[in-house]
Amino acid sequence: MKIALFGNPNTGKSSMFNLLTGLRQQVSNFPGVTIEKRIGTFKIGDQKHQLTDFPGTYSIYPHSLDEEIVSQVVTNPTHEDFPELAIVVVDSSNLERNMLLFTQLYDLKIPLVLVLNMWDIAEKNGIKIDISALEFLFPGTPIITMNARIGLGKERLFAAISTTNKAQELSPFYDGFFPSPIEDKxxxxxxxxDRYEKLRTILPSIQGKKSSVKSTFSRKLDAIIIHRFWGYFIFSAVLLIIFQFIFAFATLPMDWIEHLFITLSAWLSGALPDGVLNNLLTQGILPGIAGVLMFIPQIALLFFFIALLEESGYLSRVVFIMDRLMRPFGLNGKSIVPLMSSVACAIPGIMATRTISDWKERLITIIIAPLMSCSARIPVYTLLIALVIPKTYVFGFISLQGLVLFALYSLGLVAALLLALVLKKFIRSKNNGFLIMEMPEYKKPRWSNIMISITEKIKVFVWDAGKVILAISIILWVLAAYGPSDSMSSKIRAIKETSLYIKSTEPQKETMIASAKLEGSFIGITGKYIEPIISPLGYDWKIGISLISSFAAREVFVGSLSTIHAVHDENERHENLQTHLKEARRSDGTPVYSLATGASLMVFYVFAMQCMATLAVVKKETKSWRWPFIQLVIMGIMAYVGALITYLILT
Amino acid sequence: MLKSLSEITLGEIVIVESITHPYLSNKLIEMGMQAGTELELLYKAPFGDPIAICMHGSLISLRLDEAKYIHVTSLPI
Known part of the structure; x- marks a missing residue:
């Protein structure tokens, strides 16, 4: 049976969905709209049911894009998502407000089960609801009490689903014309x-006490958490702890994944006969898969914390205290979490924008998120800083190198906010953003909800963005491994004839051949071809090659520089590469890595959209290639102009 | 005295007189706000905006831009 789940926000609807379907969930889209649709399956005996979770709303009439799907589906029995049965979840402590949506669905003649959720809290607050009196008012609708967070009442719900009487002609709750036309506000x-009027006359006889008293615990906590000083202090501390955890614990599994795949491809390349298939598998496909899996530890950790903050009720307070600061930039208080997450990695950051219901605010957040300096930029920054910034101290104790690193992060943040200001003027939207939002009481997080949220995010990333990442990394491999006709072999022949090569040891010979191959490949040729374009920025063709290959991911820049400079680099700190780069000279004898070139490269990496995984995720989240393309162009222009200005100022 | 919800002070309890927001009135009404509803201003975010009010026992956040369309009177003492 096709079952739908409806309810107000903060009624424990997601807990209910997780309770019924567990990990048997998948995320897709409602047809024709960019609204996420969560579907899961569950069984009652041998009977299989499909459950669709709808966005939390107060009525069937929409006020934001994601709410539109509710009215579209429930008012159109021919809609493919029109349910055969709907479960309406209400907060037992706030019956009056929650019943509005229920009476609308009741009048739409959809067979219903009414779940009085969070029954334990209502009981604790001394609220008594006369269920048989309520059932008398809504004949044909089973009414049950539940506490979905701890799984209490599941059997009652199953029994109610099985016994719902579908073929009853009932008199409507509301006598007027219904549903009202969608445009007629x-x-x-x-x-x-009118519905409220009627509810207010009948409910007092059904429930003893009118409304709940907000718990004093939540009030006391809010006094600190929303405080004008302590509020920001606590939020900064929370962020600091989250980043500490990510940097401490994400790198380890990332290294494991990397090593696993290096071992695997070394083994495969020995086990398989030499040839194109071997190379494709070990140098194209396996590194591509590794490139996808590498992001999982960061995604998992970030969403663990985000889910924890959300489950506990803290996230809505963060939105509350940050909203005023974000608003001048066309953003929302809800943008803060995606932007902060992007400092670790833009991918989970962009995936976290789903909580922003206003499309314009969400889109701006998505577009500016990759400007926040992510962890993949760190290897590039540290290499370049070590190369061109002297190890001196400002005022005797502030490290100049550290100061430059800080400046790069700040530059990213400032650029992100400025871009937001510009986008605010250009992106049109029919709905205006608003922040009429219920702030739930603080509660203990439920671990299974958190785990399900993490699994879902990883699944979406691996299957949707993973495909694109794999495809692009195979293309990049082909471009780096092959060249036009005999361009590569002539480069190799040339290098073999040099006296340096003849005198070299075997490993040195190998790196020199790898360098010659890359130089003769399609990427190498393109690198040389774009030299006139990038030389105003102070770059040579070797940097050009590294820029192109690091389109896959920023950190590839360092490895690619090693290859093209034929540096055999064994230690992690790239000391060989550093000395080698410091000695690199232009044709006129000046060093390639001058302060101007180094700084210009740093600025380039702050701005450039050098991450195909992010583009793939933006495509997935915005449902078209239009926005990732626009993002690529905007950030590309910013990178080029920014690097050019930096270079010109410093020379 | 009639004033707007954006003008009241922390801890003040007021009664809703009318809601005149151009497009969000219905949302507020759906959330249970109507003429006669009691509101208590519980918190102001740093910088005074947004604000959080207690309505029917739930905590609701509003931007001042939204609150200014909610006209209220002080609770008679």
Whole structure:
């Protein structure tokens, strides 16, 4: 049976969905709209049911894009998502407000099960609901009590689903014309007021006490958490702890994945006969898969924390205290988490924008997120800083190198906010952003909800973005491994004739051949071809090659520089590469890595969209190639102009 | 005295008189706000905006831009 889940925000609807379907969930889209659709399956005996989770709303009439799907589906029985049965989840402590949506769905003649959720809290607050009186008012609708967070009442729900009477002609709750036309706001207003009027006359006889008292615990906590000083202090501390965890614990599994794949491809390349297939597998496909899997530890850790903050109720307070600061930039308080996450990695950051219901605010957040300096830029920054920034101290104790690193992070943040300001003027939107939001009480996080959220995010990333990442990394491999006609072999022949090569040891010979191959490949030729374009920025063709190959991922820049300079680099700190680069000279004898070139490269990496995984995720989140393309162009222009200005100022 | 919800002070309890927001009135009404609803201003975010009010026992956040369309009177003492 096709079952739908409806309810107000903060009624424990997601807990209910997780309770019923567990890990048997998948995320797709409602047809024709960019709204996420969560579907799961569950069984009652031998009977299999499909459950669709709908966005939390207060009525069937929409006020934001994601709410539109509710009215589209429930008012159209021919819609492919129109349910055969709907479960309406309500907060038992706030029956009056929660019943509005229920009475609308009731009048739409959709067979319903009404779940009075969070029954334990209502009981604790002394609220008594006369269920049989409620059932008398809504004949044909089973009404059950539940506490979905701890799984209490699941059997009652299953029994209710199986016994719902579908073929009953019932008199509607509301006598007027219904549903009101979607454009006629006045008719909707009248209808809602009339429904409330009726609810307010009948509910007092059904429930003993009118409304709950907000717990004093939550109030005391809020006094600190929303405090004008302590609020920001606590939030900064929370962020600091999250980043510490990510840097401490994500790198380890990332190294494991890397080593596993290096071992695997070394073994495969020995086990398989030499040839194109061997190379494709060990140098194209396996590194591509590794490139996808490498992001999983960061995604998992970030979403662990985000889910924890969300489950506990803290996240809505962060939104509350950050909203005013973000608003001048066309952003929302909800943008803060994606932007902060992007300092670790833009991929989970962009995936976290789903909580922003306003499309314009969400889109701006998605576009500016990759400007926040992510962890993949660190190897590039540290190499370049070590190369061109002297190890001196400002005022005797502030490391100049550290100061430059800080400046690069700040540059990214400032650029992100400025870009947001510009985008705010250009992106049109029919809905205006708003922050009418219910802030839930603090509660203990439920671990299974957190685990399900992490699994879902990883699944989406691996299957949707993974395909694109794999495809692009194979293309990049082909371009680096092959060249036009005999361009590569002539480069190799040339290098073999040099006296340096003849005198070299075997490993040195190998790196020299690898360098010659890369130089003769399609990427190498393109690198040389674009030299006139990048020489105003102070770059030579070797940097050009590294720029192109690092389109896959920024950190590839360092490895690619090693290869093209034929540096055999064994230690992690790239000391060989550093000395080698310091000695690199232009044709006029000046060093290639001058301060101007180094700084210009750093600025380039702050701005450039050098991450195909991010582009793939933006495509996935915005449902078209349009926005990742625009993003690529905007950031490309910023990178080029920024690097050019830096180079010109410093020479 | 009639004033807007964006003008009241922390801890003040007021009664809603009317809601005149051009497109969000219905949302507020759906959330249970109507003429006669009691609101208590519980928190202001740093910089005074947004604000958090207690309505029917739930904590609701509003931007001042939204609150200014909610007209209220002080609770008679």
């Amino acid at each position: 006045d008719a909707q207003k009248q209808e809602i007021q």
